Amino acid sequence: MSRTDRNPDASSPSTELDLTRFLPYRLNNLGGRISQALAVIYRRRFGISIPEWRILVWLNERPVLTAKQLTGLTQMDKVRVSRSVRALESRNLIHRQPSTEDQRQQWLRLTDDARALLAELIPATRRWEAELAATLSEGEHEALLAALNKLEERLDHLVAGESGQD
Template sequence: MNTEERRASLAREGDESLAEPSTKQELDLNQFLPYRLNSLADRISQALAELYEERYQLNIAQWRVLAWLSHCDELTAKKVCSYTNMDKARVSRAIQALEERGLIRRTPAPEDQRQQDLHLTAAGQALLVKLIPEAQAWEAELVATLTAGEYRDLLNVMRKLERQLERIG
């Protein structure tokens, strides 16, 4: 896609702009993908966060650690960092909080004393058994208006953008 085509995709009804002389640069944030995407993702994240914040006293970082633990038997803080793209300080604090609440346990890794293996406790598992279906139900409601094709295409486009992001750096 070239810039012209993109412009056309974005054009609104009341669009009277024809190549303004460059004394004035305009940018409509509502037609600027990074802003729109971030805005949407923020609101989704925020709304969902209330689910685990208000009802389970988990912040986003803690929830992500738990979610990864739900299907990784061998997990360390480092892995969480690379999987979730979160800063290691943030991960470290999330793990601390989860351990203090008795939701996870950590044991020094036998092969490398610097690492700590993370595991769900029974309490942690019990919490996830309740929380995960709620999160999935919420997601289902969010995407309920999309057709299967739209959903698939969305994922495809997201994958493309992710790949392109890595290329751009």
């Protein structure tokens, strides 16, 4: 298939759309299926939800964040982040500390209990990822990651253009 077949002229009168070849649908579908399958590990073994997992992993990556920052990083709405933060705090997995600059803002950090949980959870998820990716050669795996990076960069450019920031 040529590049023009993948990128038809916007003025084309065709209203057909083959979802099996529509990249946004395929990526969203695959991502959702992967997330749900992986969630079984951390739900059954560790008792945490997908949103809680995302928050824990981001706090592991960046040790101090606000709920607002987590909302942006996780691409979850603020209600879901707030509920997940409360649930994690009730399990002594995160600690809140009020900001000295802005009383509406609270800094979130992992607790020692969370670090112990992640010491088991992260290797388990990495093993699952390796099992999933085992069907790809090392070159295919690297090419896939490179292609995803390119698509993310292009999406950032397109979104910036749509919001007039270009």
